[in-house]
Amino acid sequence: MENIQAIKQRFGIIGNDQKLNRAIEKAIQVSPTDISVLVTGESGVGKESIPKIIHQLSHRKHGKYIAVNCGAIPEGTIDSELFGHEKGAFTGATSTRSGYFEVADEGTIFLDEVGELPLTTQVRLLRVLENGEFIKVGSSKVQKTNVRIVAATNVNMFEAIKKEKFREDLYYRLSTVEINLPPLRDRKEDIHLLFRKFASDFALKYKMPTVKLTDEAVVSLLKYRWNGNIRQLRNVAEQVSVLEQNRTINGVTLQNYLPNNNNNLPAVVNNSKSESDFSSEREILYKVLFDMKSDLNDLKKLTMELMKKGSDTDVQKENEHLIQKIYGEEKDEEFEAAVEDLEVLSIPEHTHTDRSEETISSFEDKYDFAEEIEEEETLSLHDKELELIKKSLERHSGKRKLAAAELGISERTLYRKIKQFDL
DSSP states (O other): OOOHHHHHHHHTOOOOOHHHHHHHHHHHHHTTSOOOEEEEOOTTSOTTHHHHHHHHTSTTTTSOEEEEEGGGSOTTTHHHHHHOBOTTSSTTOOSOBOOHHHHTTTSEEEEETGGGOOHHHHHHHHHHHHHSEEEOBTOOOEEEOOOEEEEEEOSOHHHHHHTTSSOHHHHHHHTSEEEEOOOGGGOHHHHHHHHHHHHHHHHHHHTSOOOEEOHHHHHHHHHSOOTTHHHHHHHHHHHHHHHOSSSEEOHHHHHTTSGGGOOSOOOOOOOOOOHHHHHHHHHHHHHHHHHHHHHHHHHHHHHHHHHHHOSOHHHHHHHHHHHHHHHOSSOOHHHHHHHHHHHHHOOOGGGTTOOOHHHHHHHHHHHSOOOOOOHHHHHHHHHHHHHHHHHHHHHTTTOHHHHHHHHTSOHHHHHHHHHHHTO
16 A cells, blocks of 8 residues: 555645545555545535546556536526436437446446535435436436446535425435645645745746745735635646746735735624524514504504593503503603693593593604594594593692592693693
8 A cells, every 4th residue: 555655646646745645545454445425525625536546456447437517507597417318208308328337337436525416416426326227318217237336525524404405314424534634724834835836846847947935925925815726726836927027025025826815814793684584583573563563553442432431440441551662661851741641631531521532632743643633623622621620620629639539630740731821
């Protein structure tokens, strides 16, 4: 069995990071077997190297090796690409076609971006993994294949399973052994080494001197986050090699090739609310508004009943309860004023027709939900109320407390009415 350094040289892998070495070691160990392997890691970390190592070190190395980018094949044709189709199976199927699983029999298939597979295709793939059987599109004949599958993804598979975008049973079949490749920002000691290798390759390709970085530029190179990983680093090295006349690159020059210069910033967290979150908040708001409208309508109804019945203690209490619901448990000044306005309506039973137009009008203005009162009825209420207050004050020699008790209202309300009517 070849050692790690020999494998790196054979497959052009640059770096001495411990996590990288561990990934290569696992690939070497599983290659003689036929178990399925799932390679994970961010986009651009070089996941495509692992399945090549596994295939070349396995007993299948003389069979076909087919790499399939699952994310690049349209959903409507991916089943045909993987499993083949019969003539006339769908519009455009003018002849029978063999799929990758039939062509790669006794070989290896690398399914890149496997997390992008449609759910219907995942079911077909699961059957291949379990018993090596597949059916062409438009056929009823079961065919057998002996293919080893190595898959790769940059998707968080547990999140995809939770969202029901990937089958849990398929994930566990694919990830018999999982190999994770670290992002470039976690391989600080390899970044400059990789840049020098890329710069050397591009100097040879474009027949020009190799670019070199100053110490300041190396510091900038190591501090940058490299969200695009090795692929991004390679692109930067190529741009610098082609565009810069001066072959010694300082930190300022290099910064021009590093997008956004977000060197040490943490990954951006998406705090935006989804459409479903806004929809849920709207539903809660609508419910609160409808409940409030219902309370106000009930209070309006009870107010009208109170005007018809005169002194009705139960109705008054129910009205007070509704106001308390609107304003909260504690009675503040506005609450007290609302209750006192209701008390004015609760004049003793023998004068139940004497109701105040001014009080009702004030009540309507304050809460904006009382119904209009007919003009001639309100005029009568005004006169009767004025007459009652005058008589009560005269009977008790101007003593407001006794007059208020007789009228069935608070002394505060009576004082306000005295000022209002200029008595």
